[in-house]
C-alpha cells in the first residue's frame with residue numbers, strides 16, 4: 001500500500017470569544033484559526049489547526065501560515081506518502097526557514113492521517129498515554145484586579161479549575177508586579193496563580209520584587225523576560241524564590257538544550273505550534289526529562305482540533321507534571337468539531353477515536369469562514 005497526498009486546502013475562521021482576553025501586547029475579541037485539510041489517495045482526510053496568540057507572539061499569523069502552506073509547502077507535499085512525517089518535516093525545514101506554526105499545522109494533519117490509517121489514536125503513535133486527563137489552569141485576563149479575583153474564586157467554587165495563571169505585561173513592570181501580588185493575596189486560602197507577562201518585565205525590577213512575589217505565593221513566573229534573554233532567566237532562577245518557566249525562550253529543541261545548559265529554567269512550557277510540531281514537543285520533553293525538569297502543557301489557544309493534538313502528545317509525557325492550560329475550547333464561544341474535547345472535574349481528556357479523534361463540523365466552518 002502506498003498512500004499519497006492528493007490535495008491540500010485551507011480555511012481561515014474567526015471564532016467569537018466568551019470574554020475579551022488581555023495579553024501584554026493586544027486585546028482580543030475573536031480567535032482566528034487556520035484549518036487545513038490534507039486529502040489522500042486512500043480517501044482518508046487529515047485535519048490540522050494553525051493558530052497563534054497573535055503575530056506579536058512569534059512573528060506568524062493565520063494569514064502568514066496560509067500563504068506559506070499554500071505557496072511553499074503544498075507543492076512539496078503533493079504526491080508524497082503522508083506517513084513519512086519526519087522526512088517531510090526535514091524537507092519543509094530545508095525549503096523554508098522558521099515558520100514553525102505553519103509546519104506544526106501540516107504535521108498535525110499528517111498525524112491525523114497516519115492515526116486514521118492505522119486505526120489508533122495519535123497518542124499511541126507517541127508511545128501511549130501515561131494519563132488520560134490533565135488538570136487545566138484557567139487564565140485570569142479579565143482586565144481588573146477585582147474581576148480577576150472574583151473569576152478565580154467563582155471557577156474554584158464551580159470546580160471548573162483548581163488553579164490559575166494571570167496574563168500580565170500590559171503596564172509598567174512595577175505596577176504589574178503589585179497587581180499580581182494583590183490578585184495572588186486576594187485568592188489566598190482558595191487557590192493559587194502563576195503569572196505570564198509574555199517577556200515584557202524588566203530584570204532589575206523583577207529581581208527587586210522576587211521576595212514579595214514569593215511571599216504572595218505566586219506559583220511561577222512564566223517568561224518574565226524577553227525571549228532572547230536566557231542569561232536573565234538564569235539570574236532570576238538563581239534567586240530560588242519563585243520557579244521560572246520558559247515559554248517563548250523554549251521554542252525549539254536547540255533552545256531547550258541551551259536553557260538546560262545555562263541552568264535558566266525550572267519548568268518548560270510546551271507548545272506544538274512554537275516548536276514546529278508534536279514530534280518536536282516530544283523531543284523537547286525528553287531533554288527536560290534528562291535534566292530532571294518538569295513540563296507544563298502550554299496552549300496557543302486552540303479549538304478542539306489543536307487541543308486534541310496537544311493532548312495526544314502531552315498525555316504521553318511522564319514529566320508533564322505541572323498540569324496544562326488547554327482551555328481554548330471553553331474560552332471560545334463555539335467550537336468547529338462535531339464532538340468537542342471533554343472538560344470534566346477540572347481536567348481535559350484525551351480523545352479516544354483514531355487519528356486526532358475529532359471531526360470537522362462543516363456547517364460551523366461555513367458559518368465562521370473569512371472571505372479570502
Ligand SMILES: [Mg+2]
Nearest residue numbers: 196222223247
Ligand atoms: Mg506563555
